[in-house]
Amino acid sequence: MFFNEFRYNLLTTLRDRHFIMWLILFPMALGSLFKAAFSDIYENDIKFSPIPTAIVQTQKDDIFKEVIRSVSKGKDALLKVTYADSAEEAEKLLKDGKVAGVITKDGTLGLTVASNGMDTTILKAFTDRYLTEEKLIKDTLEKDPMKLPALTAALKDDLKTVKKVRLTDGVSDPYITYFFNLLAMVAACSSVTGLNVVMQNQADQSPLGARKGCSPTPKLISTLAVLAGCWLTGMMCTAISVSFLAFVLKVDFGSRLGFVYLAAMMGGIMGTSMGFMIGSLVKESYEKKNAVAMVISLGGSFLSGLMIADIKPDIMEKAPLVNALNPTAVVCDSFYYLNLDAGYDRFIGKMVTMLVMTVLFTAVGFIFTRRKKYAGL
Structure with missing residues (x-):
């Protein structure tokens, strides 16, 4: 039962044209624009x-x-x-x-x-x-x-009195932060897939949810199967984005590309769980749930520096708690610390933060969807 639910959700999600557009094609297009805009600036004006x-x-x-x-x-x-x-x-x-x-x-x-x-x-x-x-x-x-x-x-x-000493083995291109933010945006926007967990398991949200309400399959198993499928989908989206940036656009992520994949996929899981929580809290139609998810995801991307790079340091100085609680900023910081630090301490800290947020979002989602009763459909 679990595997059938998992496979069905994965196939239906991958066939969704809106999903393909916003979580795969749109990041590719935006990444291409970033590459075209920033590569010449770095090569001509910054890189010696x-x-x-x-x-x-x-x-x-x-x-x-x-x-x-x-x-x-x-x-x-x-x-x-x-x-x-x-x-x-x-x-x-x-x-x-x-x-x-x-x-x-x-x-x-x-x-x-x-x-x-x-x-x-x-x-x-x-x-x-x-x-x-x-x-x-x-x-x-x-x-x-x-x-x-x-x-x-x-x-x-x-x-010989002055010589160049690298403070880190990371990438020195200052515009790499835009690509970090792009990957963080993909992770946050995976929340739209997490909405399917609610839509497919609540009888008042979709015909499929109504049929599942009459199914002998326990609701816990059904919810876990759909959530696992959404998690895998979020991981796939972020992995595709990293691969496109690294191997097609030739964006240099340094020597720790494997950890970039790990952080991006963990961010995709967290974003999916955030969507599950949003879907369970917003008691309206799918369109309104989707609108709230996109506002939160894109708003978090704005605060983490996707549109204005200097906004994040200002927030860090004046309101550091905002960055600490912004899921998109957490994902972006994991890439930043991975590139900047010689060790892994701060990177691991951000990975743990993403894991804690994932558990919290998932727990809230289950709390507000469990044992729901309907007077009529």
């Missing part, structure tokens, strides 16, 4: 990449050549160098937008740029530093050549 630079060297200078070679190699290269045979060739590259600046070395060091920006600032700082150190070396050669090795060693040590 070697600066394309044209080099024109008309006089032999081994020191300059070695410096350029050292700053244009390795994974932390500062420059992406293109050597030009003449100033005219370099200027054409600059005019065509193929390089950000032109460095010339013809006795003196010169820099030509097309516009202001971060790349221009970095190139200016690089050339200024080179000129300063070149003067130091020349002055030392003129006044006391014996000090040249000590000066060279000091300059090399100075270059």
Whole structure:
């Protein structure tokens, strides 16, 4: 009996066009828009990449050549160098937008740029530093050549005083939070599937519920079977969303993708249970139950930062209890801590919170649906 109820609910849910639209296709479309909107911003304005630079060297200078070679190699290269045979060739590259600046070395060091920006600032700082150190070396050669090795060693040590240290192995893209919120929204919107638990087991809600009221199958078994089917559906929706973002849109979730799946599916179970509770508390038609579920889900998504990223930190500062009680924010925080922290303590804390919320929502749903009597149908 349990398996038949479970299988029937799963099949009917998967055939629901509204379910397919809002829990599978809509997140895919929104995720694609996020990817198109934010990927270029991160790549162009935030993520550092070697600066394309044209080099024109008309006089032999081994020191300059070695410096350029050292700053244009390795994974932390500062420059992406293109050597030009003449100033005219370099200027054409600059005019065509193929390089950000032109460095010339013809006795003196010169820099030509097309516009202001971060790349221009970095190139200016690089050339200024080179000129300063070149003067130091020349002055030392003129006044006391014996000090040249000590000066060279000091300059090399100075270059090592500042180095890049990663505080976490997570993704540094600040726009990844929008994708975290998208997955949290899918989990919360799974509440619409949880409404089926009530609709299919209350005789005054649907013809199917009326038939089940006359069925010899115990109501507890029937409710558990439908709820289990809804849980599985919620898990499938979130897993599909994670897979689409990670493997189709190539969103980088870091090295803990398995835990991202785990948190998303736990969020889907919690969202489904929230829908079960909403369906049992709202004593109206399916349309009104669905409207309440969507308002709560999308309202929670808004407060967790899906529409305005800065709203969540403001709420955390002024009303932290709101974030703690917002199921969508809890799911989003689990992804955030998974990406930010080296350990798993805060991530596990959010998983436990989702489990507690699931138990609470499910318990309330059972309390308000058990032993319901009908004067007439």
